[in-house]
Amino acid sequence: MGSLSPQESNINSSPTDMPSALDPVEFRRQGHMMVDFIADYYQNIEKYPVLSQVEPGYLRKCLPESAPDNPEPIESILQDVQKHIVPGLTHWQSPSFFAYFASNVSIAGFLGEMLSTGFNVVGFSWVSSPAATELESIVMDWLGNLLTLPKSFLFSGNGGGVIHGSTCEAIICTMVAARDQMLRQIGLDNIQKLVVYGSDQTHSALQKACQIVGINPNNFRVIKTTKSTSFALSPESLKLAISSDVEAGLTPLFLCATVGTTATTAVDPLDSLCQVAKYYGIWVHVDAAYAGSACMCPEFRHFIDGVEGANSFSLNAHKWLFTALDCCCVWIKDPSTLTSSLSTNPEYLRNTATDSKQVVDYKDWQIALSRRFRAMKLWLVLKSYGAVNLRNYLRSHVKMAMLFEGLVSTDRRFEVVVPRVFSMVCFRVSPSAAIIISDDEINVENCINEVNRKLLEGINASGHAFMTHAVVGGMYVIRCAIGVTLTEEKHIAMAWKLVQEHADAILMKNNI
Amino acid sequence: MGSLSPQESNINSSPTDMPSALDPVEFRRQGHMMVDFIADYYQNIEKYPVLSQVEPGYLRKCLPESAPDNPEPIESILQDVQKHIVPGLTHWQSPSFFAYFASNVSIAGFLGEMLSTGFNVVGFSWVSSPAATELESIVMDWLGNLLTLPKSFLFSGNGGGVIHGSTCEAIICTMVAARDQMLRQIGLDNIQKLVVYGSDQTHSALQKACQIVGINPNNFRVIKTTKSTSFALSPESLKLAISSDVEAGLTPLFLCATVGTTATTAVDPLDSLCQVAKYYGIWVHVDAAYAGSACMCPEFRHFIDGVEGANSFSLNAHKWLFTALDCCCVWIKDPSTLTSSLSTNPEYLRNTATDSKQVVDYKDWQIALSRRFRAMKLWLVLKSYGAVNLRNYLRSHVKMAMLFEGLVSTDRRFEVVVPRVFSMVCFRVSPSAAIIISDDEINVENCINEVNRKLLEGINASGHAFMTHAVVGGMYVIRCAIGVTLTEEKHIAMAWKLVQEHADAILMKNNI
Structure with missing residues (x-):
């Protein structure tokens, strides 16, 4: 009598008492745990540096070289997320995230994504x-x-x-x-x-x-x-x-x-x-x-x-x-x-x-x-907030950008580079406000660009806010893009204070 | 004194007491509600027809013509999902979904998607x-x-x-x-x-x-x-x-x-x-x-x-x-x-x-x-099940396909068209088993293809299972693709019984 082929032998040795990967009772338990984990994350989000401060390659040092053979409980997985992943995140949902353009979440959008994934x-x-x-x-x-x-x-x-x-x-x-x-x-x-x-x-x-x-x-x-x-x-x-x-x-x-x-x-x-x-x-x-x-x-x-x-x-x-x-x-x-x-x-x-x-x-x-099933998210967002509130959310971001623009205008060392149109302010330390030892116009632009680059670097390294830059018409400008759901007026005020403090330090150091 | 521009006037009239769209307390409440909704969905999934039975255009008749102006509470949104969306779903997570190839969900995959969306x-x-x-x-x-x-x-x-x-x-x-x-x-x-x-x-x-x-x-x-x-x-x-x-x-x-x-x-x-x-x-x-x-x-x-x-x-x-x-x-x-x-x-x-x-x-x-952040899902799946259980899950699907293949082979009216390799069985009512009044080989193939097409239509219209077809080498074949997380051996047995019952009816009607 011949022996079983490896395939048959493996199949017959599969345990039949393996837990279902979609057991509804377990789904409920772990799902509730994850809702709490994410709610806690939002409640604590201001404690994390907005721009991740890790070095390239940090994560390979934390994780094992290969996938585990055996199951790990959700409790220890969540600990790993907190310990190893969260420090490597740049927190796009932080109220002090002003980089790029926001990619914002809401309760309705999140729930819509859950439904979409649940139905799959x-x-x-x-x-x-x-x-x-x-x-x-x-x-x-x-x-x-x-x-x-x-x-x-x-x-x-x-x-x-x-x-x-x-x-x-x-x-x-x-x-x-x-x-x-x-x-x-x-x-x-x-x-x-x-x-x-x-x-x-x-x-x-x-x-x-x-x-x-x-x-x-x-x-x-x-x-x-x-x-x-x-x-x-x-x-x-x-x-x-x-x-x-x-x-x-x-x-x-x-x-x-x-x-x-x-x-x-x-x-x-x-x-x-x-x-x-x-x-x-x-x-x-x-x-x-x-x-x-x-x-x-x-x-x-x-x-x-x-x-x-x-x-x-x-x-x-x-x-x-x-x-x-x-x-x-x-x-x-x-x-x-x-x-x-x-x-x-x-x-x-x-x-x-x-x-x-x-x-x-x-x-x-x-x-x-x-x-x-992405339409589910959009439908939930439209229903959950209604057109009136959605417009008001958008307006609140524009209003905060106006506030930031106003703050920039009060400090004569700075300039708003192009007129604000929506919820983003492009600003910089102004060449006219900085005494740079050069008669050469190109050198002045280069110097002031360097000042602004260093300013932005300092702001981001602080972990208290994250903004990014652009170069237009030869000018290095700092973009303060407002659009995160959690951002409130107080975060705008804090961001501006941060900009001023870092400007103080840099301009002083440069004897400007 | 000039009047406010429309923009300023709108902005100043924005209510400042608008609820936050990402309030953590509300996030928690609604998140838990959604976890329960989806867990209930999985618990009840076998009650729904696998292939949606709605007619084209059904949803426009149920939904209003435009987005609501004002917010709707999550409770009524979930009622709408149950009443209007669920009937229009073809239930890819149903254990009796054998169509196309599966697109399967697990608890870990779902949680990974939640984390990915939460961090966004x-x-x-x-x-x-x-x-x-x-x-x-x-x-x-x-x-x-x-x-x-x-x-x-x-x-x-x-x-x-x-x-x-x-x-x-x-x-x-x-x-x-x-x-x-x-x-x-x-x-x-x-x-x-x-x-x-x-x-x-x-x-x-x-x-x-x-x-x-x-x-x-x-x-x-x-x-x-x-x-x-x-x-x-x-x-x-x-x-x-x-x-x-x-x-x-x-x-x-x-x-x-x-x-x-x-x-x-x-x-x-x-x-x-x-x-x-x-x-x-x-x-x-x-x-x-x-x-x-x-x-x-x-x-x-x-x-x-x-x-x-x-x-x-x-x-x-x-x-x-x-x-x-x-x-x-x-x-x-x-x-x-x-x-x-x-x-x-x-x-x-x-x-x-x-x-x-x-x-x-x-x-x-x-x-x-x-x-x-899709890697989060894959990481959670690998960690939550481990390589050993993942292999066994895959094998369990292959084993169920072997079971289905075996059942097909016991009924001489049917044939497995190509050897099963993974977890899909391609089968059909066999021309040799059907007495078709034609000497012409092409006509026999056409007739038997039509018999199989009708058989599949009947199976899918029943709502008890959903399979799809392919045409290879001129043969219309029915594909039974196994891979949904919730599928168990009993669903395979039920699916086969369903195929046989519909074959009985069709072959009898065609005097075969």
């Missing part, structure tokens, strides 16, 4: 979980209406919305749609002639999208902006760039216009840019990743005036609309351009609902097949 | 949250070691791992790396000459990736497989296809080999495919989305023998490794190919750690800039 349905096709698809279409219309987007962007007006993971994904998908539409006219062989336009303030997601979809690197136009337009893209410059490309025999394809640039929250003038684009027949995508959410307040809506001339529009609800990562809302006027580029129809996904063409299959609106 | 750090650069980056590198080495991947794929061997959202993203990124490496040799103008290879069993993600990265649609080779190789890609067929392309002056670029195809879990022979690929200098990506996890069991490891000849390898921990969506683990031998294609270095992200080149910045390993 994969809504690639309508049939694979109808509620996931239908709720997404509905909340995207809801949010579109709150933004008073033109009806042509909504399902109710033959456009439509989809939730992507990121702006880069949104740009890739719309750029591919534009590319294929154009190549159908001019032939595949002309892919190397396609030109994409942005400004020197456009997010790097545009460059990355170009790299991915096969735009010739020589045909990515980074149009220079200046302080005279507050670093917004000038329609005249765009027109010049395009006409020069047309003269050179190239084919203008795609413009990414920005509402709220990363460096300074500049707003590109959509109306006149879309007119130029329309003349040359190029696709306009509006990237309102950060500032788009604010446009649900009537007083900010004018910043997207002209969006009716664009082909697609996106904002990151995971930045300033309380959903937590990830939730990039994308609207498109002609979804068929997207689906004709992104559709695949493998037999194993065929089903009656899809064949009927009466349903949306979101797999054809995005890169991946799989997709998380 | 954005680990695009090391500095933006060092623990997020370092934990990801560590757990990717841990998991790579559990799979006994060659050291060249691990950080400890100058390769490295990254967690993407989906296989499609993994294929896009590796294809772009391969594309750019090749174009640096042959010149940008030759992008239209690049050829990509897969089989007729390769996942549609490959086709989509080709569409996105700008591969000429005429240069996407879908190599036919046959039953004789159990629908695995034949190295000889690959060689023929490549050499014919070379003769035609084209440039072979990329092969996607699959370990565990979607239709039948076929395994492409990595070793000999990689040898062919090496000869022609083409990039090999191994897509082990579903079956890769099983390869941490020694008895399944041989299915990825030869992976040392590949350039990159991916598996979806969100399919069969209990992390919940999304968690696609990707290893790559030469990360510099990836980063040279995907890097962008905007000034606003510059920092000392990056400049030192001592750290990993995962933004340059993936499509998006933003990224969720």
Whole structure:
């Protein structure tokens, strides 16, 4: 008699009394424990340095070299999280986090994520979980209406919305749609002639999208902006760039216009840019990743005036609309351009609902097949706070930015570099306030940039706040971006005090 | 004295007593409520039809036309979820879900997702949250070691791992790396000459990736497989296809080999495919989305023998490794190919750690800039169950598939269409068992396909189980894919009884 094969022998030796990995009683116990752990984290968050102070490689020194063979209890896992992970976090939910743009969480966003993970349905096709698809279409219309987007962007007006993971994904998908539409006219062989336009303030997601979809690197136009337009893209410059490309025999394809640039929250003038684009027949995508959410307040809506001339529009609800990562809302006027580029129809996904063409299959609106039930978060945020409170939350951040801006203005050593538009203040130690021993204008700029760099380094090393920088028009500026849910006016006052203290030390040391 | 501008007036009218959207006390209360809601959902999950029975458009009829102006309490939101969302779900966590491939959840995966959302750090650069980056590198080495991947794929061997959202993203990124490496040799103008290879069993993600990265649609080779190789890609067929392309002056670029195809879990022979690929200098990506996890069991490891000849390898921990969506683990031998294609270095992200080149910045390993802290889930799953129990969980699913396979074999009306390899059984009502009034072989196949289509429709309409189909070699087959955490042997027995009952009805009706 032959012995069992290793496979059979292993299978037969599996213990049948293994605990279920989704036992509801245990789920409840550990789930409650985790809720308390995270609630405690929020209650204690101000005790941690905002910017993590660890050194590269710290974690390999703390953790074992390989995965454990045997189960560890949740209690000791949570101890490890507290001991080894928390010190290595840069605390994005800290009320003194003013870096980059916020990526804010709320109770409703958190609960929505729990539900989404709990159900863990994969809504690639309508049939694979109808509620996931239908709720997404509905909340995207809801949010579109709150933004008073033109009806042509909504399902109710033959456009439509989809939730992507990121702006880069949104740009890739719309750029591919534009590319294929154009190549159908001019032939595949002309892919190397396609030109994409942005400004020197456009997010790097545009460059990355170009790299991915096969735009010739020589045909990515980074149009220079200046302080005279507050670093917004000038329609005249765009027109010049395009006409020069047309003269050179190239084919203008795609413009990414920005509402709220990363460096300074500049707003590109959509109306006149879309007119130029329309003349040359190029696709306009509006990237309102950060500032788009604010446009649900009537007083900010004018910043997207002209969006009716664009082909697609996106904002990151995971930045300033309380959903937590990830939730990039994308609207498109002609979804068929997207689906004709992104559709695949493998037999194993065929089903009656899809064949009927009466349903949306979101797999054809995005890169991946799989997709998380992100609409749940957005729905919970909209329901749990209501439009009125959401607007007020957004306004409270803007109000705090106004407060910070006011504080900067009271100290003559500082200047606000560009006018504040939303909830971010770009400021710096002013060259005029610092006596630098040089007659050379370039050297003055270099010196003052160095002073500001050191100032920011000092602020961040203190652990009491975290801000980041940008360089615009040759100026090194400090960005104070407000948008974390826990931030209150007192944190703004503390942050300003911190800036002043560090400025005192640096300017004194430099004999300024 | 002028009146206030609308903006100022709105801001000043914001209520200052608005409840915080992240009040820890309220967070705790609502969080506990949600844990109980989801625990109840799991306890009751067998009461719901597995495949949602709603009609397209059902949800618009239930929900208001626009977002509410005012907050709704969590209690009423949860009632809405129960009343309007749950009926529209296809329950992927139901123990009788055997469709597609599972996307399974566990307590540890769920808790990891909670932590990740709670912290909501954005680990695009090391500095933006060092623990997020370092934990990801560590757990990717841990998991790579559990799979006994060659050291060249691990950080400890100058390769490295990254967690993407989906296989499609993994294929896009590796294809772009391969594309750019090749174009640096042959010149940008030759992008239209690049050829990509897969089989007729390769996942549609490959086709989509080709569409996105700008591969000429005429240069996407879908190599036919046959039953004789159990629908695995034949190295000889690959060689023929490549050499014919070379003769035609084209440039072979990329092969996607699959370990565990979607239709039948076929395994492409990595070793000999990689040898062919090496000869022609083409990039090999191994897509082990579903079956890769099983390869941490020694008895399944041989299915990825030869992976040392590949350039990159991916598996979806969100399919069969209990992390919940999304968690696609990707290893790559030469990360510099990836980063040279995907890097962008905007000034606003510059920092000392990056400049030192001592750290990993995962933004340059993936499509998006933003990224969720997915490593937390994988870490918690590995720690909470340990390698021993994880292997046993995987084996328990395989064992249940063996059980189902055995049941099918006992009923002479049925046949197992291809040998079971992992935890999926492909079966159908056998043509030989059905007396069909036709001498024409093609008609027999058509008739039997129709019988099986109707059988599957009946099973799914019952709500008691959900399976999906594939068509291979002209045969319509029913796929019973086992992998949901809650599935036990009794559910397999019930599923088989359901299949038999529906077969009785259909075969009787057809006088068979």
